Every structure is written in structure tokens, then in C-alpha cells.
Amino acid sequence: MDKLKQLAKELLSNNQVQIIVGYEEGTVGKARPAFISSPDQADTLIYDERCIHNLAVYLTQHKLPGNTKIAVIASFPVMKSIITLASEKQLDENFIKVIGISKDNNIIEFKDFADIERYINQQDLSFTPEEQALIDKIDAMSMEERWEYWQNEFSRCFKCYACRSACPMCYCTLCITDFNQPQWVSVPSHKLGNFEWHINRAMHLAGRCIGCDECSRACPLDLPINLLTKKLSMDIQKQFGYSAGQSLTEPYALSTYKPDDKETFIR
Amino acid sequence: MATENYKLLKKESLPALFDKLTASGKTIYAPVKNGEKTEFDVVTKYSNDINDEYIQTVQSLKGTVFPKVEKLFDYKSDKTDTSIQEPDFSKFPQNVLWGLHPCDAAAFRPLDATFRWDYDDKYFLTRMKLTTVVGLSCSKHDDYCFCTSVDISPASSDGSDIMLTKNKAGDYLVEIVTEKGQEVYDMAKELFGEISDDKESYITDVPKKFDLNELNKNLDGSFEAPYWLAQSMRCIGCGACAYVCPTCTCFDLQDEGAANKGSRIKCWDSCGFGHFTLHTSGHNPRETQSQRWRQRILHKFSYMPDRIKVFGCMGCGRCSRACPVDMNISENLIKIMEEPKNE
Structure with a gap:
């Protein structure tokens, strides 16, 4: 996941976003949600099979000051949550950058929400x-x-x-x-x-x-x-x-x- | 490490003891194995499902003295004539809480101090009076346990009426700690023997993570510290930590029914909820999650020792295990001591 750290550093250094919501190593072998606000913290970002929390929950909690641009690490359920929240007029696209992670762990830099919508509809959406x-x-x-x-x-x-x-x-x-x-x-x-x-x-x-x-x-x-x-x-x-x-x-x-x-x- | 004299309770005597307790009208709560997990449950007989090597249950036995829902009284009102019917306190259950670890036994101290702080809560006090606590030393611990950091030992008998320690043979070294413990012993004297042994040799070694008094001092002047916000960013504001905590006492009062007839109910609440401190005016003195996280820590480690002379954390680690986003309390307490209070 070096590419993820690199991308996070770039986004923060050139001030494209002020906060990255991702995952870090937690305690007792757990992964947990993390809030990264400076490029030097970006090295703590991780992404593996333990990173299961739906980070979209943090996008509507209003914990961050207004006008903060957020990047969020988005597994497939997070992408779907973002689309639902956006369809319910809960998210402002101009303030959220979505860094998707595909099922085979590749980074997808979505241009906008419509881009996420297209990606979702290319996947298998049936119940397992x-x-x-x-x-x-x-x-x-x-x-x-x-x-x-x-x-x-x-x-x-x-x-x-x-x-x-x-x-x-x-x-x-x-x-x-x-x-x-x-x-x-x-x-x-x-x-x-x-x-x-x-x-x-x-x-x-x-x-x-x-x-x-x-x-x-x-x-x-x-x-x-x-x-x-x-x-x-x-x-x-x-x-x-x-x-x-x-x-x-x-x-x-x-x-x-x-x-x-x-x-x-x-x- | 020293050899001392104990009463001996052999494993094969346990069924007879449980039968006696049940026959005398006691309700027994014991740690019962259920698949991978062990939780406290009511038992009438001893069985092999009772687990004396568990590390920790998800829920504590707080609910036996401070139920999650408790009817305080029924009320009836007929224009000018209002009457209140309290429960029959003599019918409250006589509970034997079997096999709690020292952290859980010690947790009754802060509960007791809180429920008799400025008002004697007779519901709690009656339940407590009818409760016999049979503690069990810890033979195992995990990375969430930190009792030794809050000045409790995995062999401590503080808060127990009877203290058990399992020896190598699988029998129990028994300490009779209080009069209530003596009553249980007297009831089944013939089941107990005598033994000289060293209970410390059967106890797990829980590493000390921080010094409690140092933490308490460190929290002075921490109200505006930047770490509250940093630590609470990922907190999602649920009440899981408070509801599994053996010492959290926040409650809500609810009237159910109609104006002329109904019940008043005391039920669990949590200072972690956003609306907990919401005033009728619309003002909320703890508007943000960081303020609520600060309250949780300061209440347990600063306000409680100041006001009722007892800390509000027993190091059981339940909150950290239950937290959906890994708000690990001991990790955060250590960080509080390491990080500056001023920006």
C-alpha cells in the first residue's frame, strides 16, 4: 500500500484535501479508522482485510470545520454508502475526494461521484x-x-x-x-x-x-x-x-x- | 510469595454447594461457556459449562444491582387523590454472584459510593445488601486487562465476600472475607477442608501500564488539552463502552403509561450520547464528541476520586474490547500522560 501513502502525501502537501479518513494499525491486532492531517502522518495509513469499518459514517458527522476538504479511503461498501448519501443530498461533491480500493486491492482515483456510480454498476451486485x-x-x-x-x-x-x-x-x-x-x-x-x-x-x-x-x-x-x-x-x-x-x-x-x-x- | 492457610473447596464439592445455595433461596449467577464466549447467566446447578478460566465477559454483573430497566413505582391519580405503589423490597432476589474477577468485585465500591453519595438509593442498596460476591482470582489475562494500573491485583479480595483461587489440582483455595461470606461457609461447612498453599503462585501477571495517582495529577488542568479532540475523532458516539462498564452509573427516568396511571422507570443512559446533556433551552454544554470523551475520562479518573474517594475504572478492559472503533482506554490514558496539555 505504498501507493496509497504516496497519494495521501501528495493530496495533503498540495492542499487538495486537509484530512484523509483511512485506517491505521490499532491495538491488540485490530485495524481502526484514522484521521490523517499532515503528510508525515501518512505513513501510518494501512489497508488490509482487517479494514472493515464503513468510513462513510464520518462524512456526515460534522466533526470537521466547515469547508474542510476530505479524502476518504473507500472499500466497495463505502463507495455504495457514498452514492446513497449523495442521492439523499447529504454530501457535497466539491468537498469529498474518494480514493477507491478495488476488491483486488488496486487504488482507484475517482474523478467525481458519477465516476463511482459507473464503477459500482460494473461490479457484481447480487447478494452472495x-x-x-x-x-x-x-x-x-x-x-x-x-x-x-x-x-x-x-x-x-x-x-x-x-x-x-x-x-x-x-x-x-x-x-x-x-x-x-x-x-x-x-x-x-x-x-x-x-x-x-x-x-x-x-x-x-x-x-x-x-x-x-x-x-x-x-x-x-x-x-x-x-x-x-x-x-x-x-x-x-x-x-x-x-x-x-x-x-x-x-x-x-x-x-x-x-x-x-x-x-x-x-x- | 508466602504460604498461608486457606479453606479448601474441592471441585467435586461444587455441585453440592450449588444445590445448597439454590435450596436456600439464592439465585446464582455464574460465568457460563457458550461457544467461544463466556457470559454470566443464572444457573440452578453446577455444571461443566461453568468456566473458571475465562478472561472476561462482554457484560459485567452491574445489572444485578443496577438493572438496565428497573420499575421504581406505579402511580395512580384520581383528580386530587394520587397514590404511589413501591415494589416489595423484601421480595428482591438474594443473589450469589459466582466467579467474578477481582476487577468486577472491586467495581461494587464505586457503584455503592455513587448510589449513596447525596441520596441513599434504596433500590440499589437493597439489592447490594442481598448480594453475596464470590470472587475468583485470574489465571489468565489478555492485552486489554490493566487492573494492576488501577491498583487492583488479579488476586485481590477487595469487594468479594468469598475469594476463590484455583490451584493446580483444579480445587479452590478459599478466603472468607466478610460476614456474608461466613454465612455461606457456615451453611455448607462440611464441604470445606483446610490447606496450606501460596495463592500468588496460581495468578497471572498483569503488566502495569501506568501509575494511577500520576494520571490523576496529570489530569489537573487538562480541560482544554488538545488531545481530547485528537483521541475522539474516530469515536462514533455510541454507548457500548458505558453499557459494558461495571462502574458507569448514568441513568434516565422515564414515565410510562398515562397521566392518571403508569410507572416510573429507571433505565441505563450514557454520557457519550449527544442528547445526554441537551437542555430544554436547546443549549447543549457537551455539544461535541470530544467534550463527551473528556467527560468520560475526567469523571472516572478525576471527579470520582475527588468527590467520592474512589476511582471509576477497574481495568477490566471491557470498553476497549467492545468499542466498534478501537477506542482503547488504557492506550489513551498512557497518551494523556505523555502528551502536552497545552498547544
């Missing part, structure tokens, strides 16, 4: 057999079994909201669960509160989830909540032909009305 198998396992359960399964899983939740914090698509400044006038979602992490939170989270991400699995990876209790949003993505793809992270212009399936909708009730 492993993803499909996880969903099939839940689908094969009876209603009662499924209810039992999710009750068990949700009962363990203590509402630390790591799933929300780690998700690039959860960028609301006031999340529905923090809204208290009126109180939409029950706050305590009891049975009702946990069900309300996880169903809300899943529904708000329905078809917006790009499938990076960061939510369940961030969960300290290993709740398989990524399956909920993944299943909804599959359903929405099937019903509306819409998949998140693939188009800058196609409007989001669940907030769009088309006069030629195939369903007659809505016309």
Missing part, C-alpha cells in the same frame, strides 16, 4: 450465496418460530445504539428514538422498547441499507440485526427493482410515486 443462506434460514421458520427467535435476540439488547452510530445511513440529527415530544419510541430497553427500536431502525433503513453489516459488527452483544435490513433490501429489490448505493439519481423506492405504478390501488 452466504447472505442468501442467512436470510433463507430465517425465511424457513414458521411465524411462531420467527417471533420466538427475534424475541430472544431483542431481549438481550441494552440500547447502546452502536448499530445506529456505526451506520452511515443513520445520519438524522434527531433520531426518532431520541424524540420525546411526542415520545414515539419507548426509551427503556425492555421488551416493548427493544422491539420498537429495532423495528423502527429496520423500517427507516428499508431499501436504504447497502448491506455492509456494520450494525451487527458494531453490536457488542452480536445481535444479528443486519439480517433485518438485508431482508428488507431483498424485498424492495424484488418489489420495486430498487437497490441502494447504485444510482445517484433514481429516487428512493419508498418515497416515490410513479403514475405508471404496477399496483392499481395507488393510481
Whole structure:
């Protein structure tokens, strides 16, 4: 990854960007997100199979002063997140440079977001057999079994909201669960509160989830909540032909009305 | 290193002891193996799934004395007549917390000091009074452990009512530390023997990473230090660290139900959340994640020792293991001591 370090140094030295969001060596053998602001720090950048955090989450957190130009190291899920965020008008292209990394670890310097969109659509976008198998396992359960399964899983939740914090698509400044006038979602992490939170989270991400699995990876209790949003993505793809992270212009399936909708009730 | 006299609890006596505890109405929490992981769970009998060689669980047993959700009372209001129904404190469970490591046993001190600081929290204090802590010395540790840096030893009996150390034969050297411990011993005297041994020889050696008092002094005048922002850049602002922490005590009060009938509930909260300090006026004194990260560190290592004479970190390393973005607390504490406070 010497080329990545070199590129980072160039971008910072000629002030094309002021911050690079990438990865560095963490503690106890982990990799972790890093913020590089000077060329001499660029040597700490790494990229390998441990670099799995979805860095797009940092693009909407407003931690950096306004007018800061950011470069972000983008694995495939990060690219898809950026396209979704851009399609939802959350990112200003003039302030974000995307340094893509292909599946075979080559650096791709994207000119603009449209360039990322083109690249994404050249890749295999189908769900992997492993993803499909996880969903099939839940689908094969009876209603009662499924209810039992999710009750068990949700009962363990203590509402630390790591799933929300780690998700690039959860960028609301006031999340529905923090809204208290009126109180939409029950706050305590009891049975009702946990069900309300996880169903809300899943529904708000329905078809917006790009499938990076960061939510369940961030969960300290290993709740398989990524399956909920993944299943909804599959359903929405099937019903509306819409998949998140693939188009800058196609409007989001669940907030769009088309006069030629195939369903007659809505016309 | 010295040979001392201990009570001896043989491995084969454990089923009988657990049966006695259960029969006497105790609820036993023990570290139970589940695949690769070990977590505390309620058990009624001893089984081979109980793991006495685990390093650390994801969650502590804080929830047994400070539940993640706890109903404080039911209320009823009929125009002018308002009544409150508190729970029956005599029905609170008598818990035996089996096999906690010294960091977790010591964690009850700051919890206790917090919940009786300016007000006696009778929910916590009742639960604590009914709790017997059976500590277990550590035979293993990992790179996240740093108990020795916060002045706790992997063999310390502080906070335990009974202290166990596993010897080479797989039996336990037993220290009866408190009266509560004595009660359990008296209940099952016939299961215990006597032995002379050196418990220190079975203990893992946790390297000391920093000096606690030096850190505490170093934090004076650190409020405006540049490192808070630098360290917290990658923090995503979730509450994982606080919720796995055995000493974090932030809570929220929620009324559920209607105006004339409902319940008041105490539930976990975290100072790491953006809205934790949001005022009704709209002003937020801890508006940024760096301010919230600073609060986390200063609360545990400066405000708590100043106000309630006990540090708020036991070196269990749970927060660092659980953090989705590797905010490793001991790494950051060491950096705080190395880096300048002023730009």
C-alpha cells in the first residue's frame, strides 16, 4: 500500500484535501479508522482485510470545520454508502475526494461521484450465496418460530445504539428514538422498547441499507440485526427493482410515486 | 510469595454447594461457556459449562444491582387523590454472584459510593445488601486487562465476600472475607477442608501500564488539552463502552403509561450520547464528541476520586474490547500522560 501513502502525501502537501479518513494499525491486532492531517502522518495509513469499518459514517458527522476538504479511503461498501448519501443530498461533491480500493486491492482515483456510480454498476451486485443462506434460514421458520427467535435476540439488547452510530445511513440529527415530544419510541430497553427500536431502525433503513453489516459488527452483544435490513433490501429489490448505493439519481423506492405504478390501488 | 492457610473447596464439592445455595433461596449467577464466549447467566446447578478460566465477559454483573430497566413505582391519580405503589423490597432476589474477577468485585465500591453519595438509593442498596460476591482470582489475562494500573491485583479480595483461587489440582483455595461470606461457609461447612498453599503462585501477571495517582495529577488542568479532540475523532458516539462498564452509573427516568396511571422507570443512559446533556433551552454544554470523551475520562479518573474517594475504572478492559472503533482506554490514558496539555 505504498501507493496509497504516496497519494495521501501528495493530496495533503498540495492542499487538495486537509484530512484523509483511512485506517491505521490499532491495538491488540485490530485495524481502526484514522484521521490523517499532515503528510508525515501518512505513513501510518494501512489497508488490509482487517479494514472493515464503513468510513462513510464520518462524512456526515460534522466533526470537521466547515469547508474542510476530505479524502476518504473507500472499500466497495463505502463507495455504495457514498452514492446513497449523495442521492439523499447529504454530501457535497466539491468537498469529498474518494480514493477507491478495488476488491483486488488496486487504488482507484475517482474523478467525481458519477465516476463511482459507473464503477459500482460494473461490479457484481447480487447478494452472495452466504447472505442468501442467512436470510433463507430465517425465511424457513414458521411465524411462531420467527417471533420466538427475534424475541430472544431483542431481549438481550441494552440500547447502546452502536448499530445506529456505526451506520452511515443513520445520519438524522434527531433520531426518532431520541424524540420525546411526542415520545414515539419507548426509551427503556425492555421488551416493548427493544422491539420498537429495532423495528423502527429496520423500517427507516428499508431499501436504504447497502448491506455492509456494520450494525451487527458494531453490536457488542452480536445481535444479528443486519439480517433485518438485508431482508428488507431483498424485498424492495424484488418489489420495486430498487437497490441502494447504485444510482445517484433514481429516487428512493419508498418515497416515490410513479403514475405508471404496477399496483392499481395507488393510481 | 508466602504460604498461608486457606479453606479448601474441592471441585467435586461444587455441585453440592450449588444445590445448597439454590435450596436456600439464592439465585446464582455464574460465568457460563457458550461457544467461544463466556457470559454470566443464572444457573440452578453446577455444571461443566461453568468456566473458571475465562478472561472476561462482554457484560459485567452491574445489572444485578443496577438493572438496565428497573420499575421504581406505579402511580395512580384520581383528580386530587394520587397514590404511589413501591415494589416489595423484601421480595428482591438474594443473589450469589459466582466467579467474578477481582476487577468486577472491586467495581461494587464505586457503584455503592455513587448510589449513596447525596441520596441513599434504596433500590440499589437493597439489592447490594442481598448480594453475596464470590470472587475468583485470574489465571489468565489478555492485552486489554490493566487492573494492576488501577491498583487492583488479579488476586485481590477487595469487594468479594468469598475469594476463590484455583490451584493446580483444579480445587479452590478459599478466603472468607466478610460476614456474608461466613454465612455461606457456615451453611455448607462440611464441604470445606483446610490447606496450606501460596495463592500468588496460581495468578497471572498483569503488566502495569501506568501509575494511577500520576494520571490523576496529570489530569489537573487538562480541560482544554488538545488531545481530547485528537483521541475522539474516530469515536462514533455510541454507548457500548458505558453499557459494558461495571462502574458507569448514568441513568434516565422515564414515565410510562398515562397521566392518571403508569410507572416510573429507571433505565441505563450514557454520557457519550449527544442528547445526554441537551437542555430544554436547546443549549447543549457537551455539544461535541470530544467534550463527551473528556467527560468520560475526567469523571472516572478525576471527579470520582475527588468527590467520592474512589476511582471509576477497574481495568477490566471491557470498553476497549467492545468499542466498534478501537477506542482503547488504557492506550489513551498512557497518551494523556505523555502528551502536552497545552498547544
